[in-house]
Amino acid sequence: MRIIFMGSPEFAVGALNLLLKSKNEIIAVYAKAPKPSGRGQKLTKSPVHVIAEENNIGVCTPVSLKSLVEQEKFRNFKPEVAVVAAYGLVLPKKILDIPKYGCINIHPSLLPRWRGAAPIQHSILAGDQETGVSIMQLNEGLDSGPILKQKKLLIEKNDNYKTLHDKLSELGSDLLMEVLNEIEKHLPLEQNDDNACYANKIEDYKIYAGDACEAAYRKVKAFYPKAFIKIENKRVRILDADCQANTPLNFKQGEITNDNMCINLKDGTLIPKVVQMEGRNPCSIEDFIRGLKFSMVKKFIE
Incomplete structure (x- = not known):
């Protein structure tokens, strides 16, 4: 088939690579426009943009698809x-209606669980035991279109955002190919809006003194590598952690209880x-504490 591919971040790269290896024809790629990045604020192309150019495919980077042009x-x-x-851009109805088989989304x-911008993070934050991928037909709503195919994936104890992201990217790429190979056989199944919940964009990655321990532990996993604490105005990212379900005596909530920086929550x-x-x-x-010139005992996270 003649396919337009629309994606930007690393999550979409696996699907694009599989399509490039298939008998389908990628006639164009749409990606978010390059944006300033790093200390020098150099314009940086998205991962999808880079792959497309390496394969000599034209890349379109409109800021909106609402114009008639x-x-x-x-x-x-x-x-x-x-x-x-x-x-990363909303597709208006006039765009959705152009392709013979419509616009399908990984x-x-x-679905309908975790519609919205941050489904991977929210599935970890909520303590879900499983997640998965939905291949859906896009409509004008927010991830509310009919489902073409779904596949489940167990969330393992050691999974964080990065590991789950990579697993779901691979699963979604494979599932996409199954759908495309049988595009005329699939009967779209309407979602039950009553079961919908939403994964709003996350902008606050801080672990607070008032958090419950399990909630803080899930933040470490869900926000990897961005979850952080603040101690005396110093920001420290926590990239991996354990959660112990007992509370030490004689320590206040948010207090660091020993030289290994264990935090009472x-x-x-x-x-x-x-x-x-x-x-x-x-x-x-251990290396972090060894490198500090002050003791962490009796200090608090903010």
Whole structure:
């Protein structure tokens, strides 16, 4: 088939690579426009943009698809289907209606659970035992279109955002190919809106003194590698941790209880294992404490 691929981040790369190896024809790639990155604020192309150019495929980076000019440009590609994976722009109805088989999306959750921008993080934060991938037909709603195919995936104890992201990217890529190979046989199944819940974009990655221990532990996993604590105005990322379900006596909530930086929280103790100070490399908690010039005892997270 003639396919337009629409995606930007690393999550979408696996699907694009599989399509490039298939007998389908990628006639165009749509990606978010390059944006300033790093200390020098150099314009950086998205992972999908880079892969497309390496394969000599034209890349379109519109800031919106609502204009008649962009819609006509899309139409002129004469796509039979558009594949969407973490693209980042809303597709208006006039775009959705152009391809013969519509626009199909790879979504990393078992819809209607966790519609929205951050389904992987929210599945970990909620303590879900399983997640999965949904291949869905896009409509004008937020991840509310009919399901073409789904596949479940167990969330393992050691999974964090990165490991789960990679597993779901691979699963979604394989599931996409199954759907495309049988595109005319699939009967879309409407979602039950009554069971919908939403994964809003996450902007606060801080672990607070008032957090319950289990909630803080899930933040470490869900926000990897961005979860952090603040101690005396110093920001320390926690990249890996354990959670112990007992509360030490004589310590207040949010207080650091020993030289290994164990943190007393509601209903338990958060035990950091791998940490990273701002501007430093990640290291074990033992190396981190050894490198400090002050004792952590009797200090509090903010």
